[in-house]
Amino acid sequence: MHYLWLIIAIAFETIGTMALQASQQFSRIGPSALCVVTYAASFYFMALALKVMPVGIVYAIWSGLGIVLIAGFSWVVFGQKLDGPAVAGISLIMAGIVVIQLFSDASPH
Numbered sequence: 001m002h003y004l005w006l007i008i009a010i011a012f013e014t015i016g017t018m019a020l021q022a023s024q025q026f027s028r029i030g031p032s033a034l035c036v037v038t039y040a041a042s043f044y045f046m047a048l049a050l051k052v053m054p055v056g057i058v059y060a061i062w063s064g065l066g067i068v069l070i071a072g073f074s075w076v077v078f079g080q081k082l083d084g085p086a087v088a089g090i091s092l093i094m095a096g097i098v099v100i101q102l103f104s105d106a107s108p109h
Helices: 002-022 029-050 057-078 084-103
Strands: none
Touching: 002 029, 002 057, 029 057, 057 084
């Protein structure tokens, strides 16, 4: 169940960050409100995951997958492009998450 909470937390964080961009520095009320609400929900569900998982592992997965998802959605929604080094760096983040999940004793399997 803790992985479900973490996935939900990542989804809310991704939505919140996209809303942050859409809020235009908190000058638009709808996206601004969505940002605040989804970040609060993200932290709530992350806290549920932290009942079982170590904080370092939770944060690594939460932030890493958040980076990957936000980069992808930003490309689709806002037309933001990534260059080769950015794609390489994001690939290394994904590789790090896989290593944690497959080989780390700190991660609950």
